[in-house]
Amino acid sequence: MSPRLNLALQSGLSVSQPLIVFGPTPATDLSSLPAETQVVQPLKPFHDHFAEQGFAVVPKVQGPCRDAIVILPRAKALARSLVQQACTCATGVIVIDGAKTEGVDSLLKDIRKRVAVEGPISKAHGKIFWFQSDPTAFADWAAPEHQTADGFQTAPGVFSADGVDPGSALLLAALPDKLGARVADLGAGWGYLSAGLLKSSGLETLHLVEADHTALSCARSNVVDPRAQFHWADAVTWQAPEPLDTVVMNPPFHTSRSAEPALGQSFIAAAAKNLTRNGTLWMVANRHLPYEAMLTDTFTHVQKAIGDNRFKVFHASRPRR
Structure with a gap:
């Protein structure tokens, strides 16, 4: 896991299965997560990286889950879409983990206007925070159908x-x-x-x-x-x-x-x-x-x-x- 996620887990954050992780890259260490964790990764080289580690990897999210972790991408529109997808799938906690260069501060500010946020924890030039899933709060962040x-x-x-x-x-x-x-x-x-x-x-x-x-x-x-x-x-x-x-x-x-x-x-x-x-x-x-x-x-x-x-x-x- 990322150093931020490890620190958050040590500080009281708890995530449960079924769990979905959105957008991890090969730099994201998921070795401490169970193999049944669903990894959503549309990029083929990254997809194959996690498949080789034994995870259930899909290019598009499949099915409901208890909790979700979103590894923040650079594109703001995609980041918002992933938050909305996570809230639609999960009934529990949504965790956002991202670097400052990927806009985590701006996203945190936007999310705080909509739901109560726990954390945030700053480490390694980034932040991690979490909140209770609320599909209605982020419905307008869904990617347009066309x-x-x-x-x-x-x-x-x-x-x-x-x-x-x-x-x-x-x-x-x-x-x-x-x-x-x-x-x-x-x-x-x-x-x-x-x-x-x-x-x-x-x-x-x-x-x-x-x-x-x-x-x-x-x-x-x-x-x-x-x-x-x-x-x-x-x-x-x-x-x-x-x-x-x-x-x-x-x-x-x-x-x-x-x-x-x-x-x-x-x-x-x-x-x-x-x-x-x-x-x-x-x-x-x-x-x-x-x-x-x-x-x-x-x-x-x-x-x-x-x-x-x-x-x-x-x-x-x-x-x-």
Whole structure:
């Protein structure tokens, strides 16, 4: 458990089964909780991490519970949605555990306006507090049944939930008319790029590979075409059923607040391993991210196709074997 949760339990907090934990990450130590604890985690790598530990892991909450623990995400709309879901499922105590950088102080202030709060306890640059579940108090925090942005269905917490990412728009505008018969969108998100890729001449199969189950569910609504195949998977480890002609991607570059170029580099390696000998990669990245060396090491031909003051689009071909 987190040091805050351990301290809270030592200070009088008690949680009982059936218990649901919303949104833990691999940095969250749940080893002291029983295996029957339900873990709600839509991100495939994190989902698999807790499944390997023996927990009952689901991408979406299932069933009622006695108590619930919410590990606070960065996105405010998602945090509120998780609080509402926890209150809907639980009849007992709701525990909120979060870092200051994830908005725990602001959320605590908002929750105190609605219910009586116990704690809070401050430790390790964050806070933990708890309150008695009250579904009616947070009914207005429920995520909208259909959230749309620029005509596409999105959801709280997914990448670019409020509209089309400008980097993706730049990439789509740079693509040629023909991409080949077998194409993949690695890190497809809620499907903006894929919706455009389906207009490509001669395309027969389009693989949408996305680690976020919530985003992929949105993509299923946004990309309604028999040529589309949906994969809830980590793009870094996903293996295409057959070699691809083209990979298109706008890879993530952070899991925390700091840029992590290694993430994008892993996507480049994943694209190369799934392409044919003459396959091509089209990718967009923030201008400051250093992907040029990795692309040159991984592909025979690399060129910057287009760019602006925020993004750069690369076209690479013929992966080195």
